[in-house]
Amino acid sequence: MLAGEFGALNEDLLVLAWDGVGYGRDGTLWGGETLFGRPGAWSRVASLRAFRLPGGDQAVRQPWRSAQSIAWHAGFDWPDAPEIDPLLQHAWAQGLASPWTSAAGRLFDAAACLVGLGHESSYEGQGPSRLEALAVRGQPCVVPEIPLRTDTDGLARADWAELMDWMADSGIPAADRALGFHVALAELAGRLTAVLAIERGITRVGLTGGVFQNALLTQLAIAAIERAGATALVPEQVPVNDAGIAYGQVIELAADTGAGPAQPSR
Secondary structure, three states, X not given: OXXXXXXXXXXXXXXXXXXXXXXXXXXXXXXXXXXXXXXXXXXXXEEEOOEEOOOOOHHHXXXXXXXXXXXXXXXXXXXXXXXOOHHHXXXXXXXXXXXXXXXXXXXXXXXXXXXXXXXXXXXXXXXXXXXXXXXXXXXXXXXXXXXXXXXXXXXXXXXXXHHHHHHOOOOOOHHHHHHHHHHHHHHHXXXXXXXXXXXXOOOEEEEEOHHHHOHHHHHHHHHHHHHOOOEEEXXXXXXXXXXXXXXHHHHHHHHHHOOOOOOOOX
16 A cells, blocks of 8 residues: 555565554464565564453453553553453463454553543544543653564564553653653654664655554654654555555555556545
């Protein structure tokens, strides 16, 4: 999709694809991925640290499930957690109805819960949109960095554990935590650019997926990518969310068949 809009069908790009959950090639639910390559020849080079999603799809309307899972994974206390049936933690520990996900959208859901923006949602993206609105009232502060750790398979994993522990600290104003969360993810985009793009000679980095409908995150990420020495590409003609999937499929099919580029109408 992004490569088609920017005429990069025969050019290697680094693309941050941050969205809600989608079925990944390894059987887990993706959504916080960094891809390298070009249409028809993409490779996954980085991802957010995966966590279990207790209840699967229920976590969309009950984002407290994502927040609680992250607290369990990272080993920190979440004082404002709702009362939870002990059987849920047992199921989570055993992997029962608790698929693995690396989705940035679910991480945003958890962050919104941890700062007190509600345990339930009426629609997907409700918590993240409230988190963005809260963040614009926040003051800059020292925020834990999201480190990159290399898996045994060579994939770079962005570990959110320390950041999410910090997000649960009620001693820090909620608006400051909301802003800090956006800043930390934007700085991660900058480090991914430095480590995975600049070192490969790539100077254009794409941002796509529904998470980048968040204007604050997008602005901060663009600035971080530019500081790293690259140009950020953000779709303008084709939606960054699921509405752009069909166009992206056409671009990939054209690359596989050797057909000419399909340009979006202006």
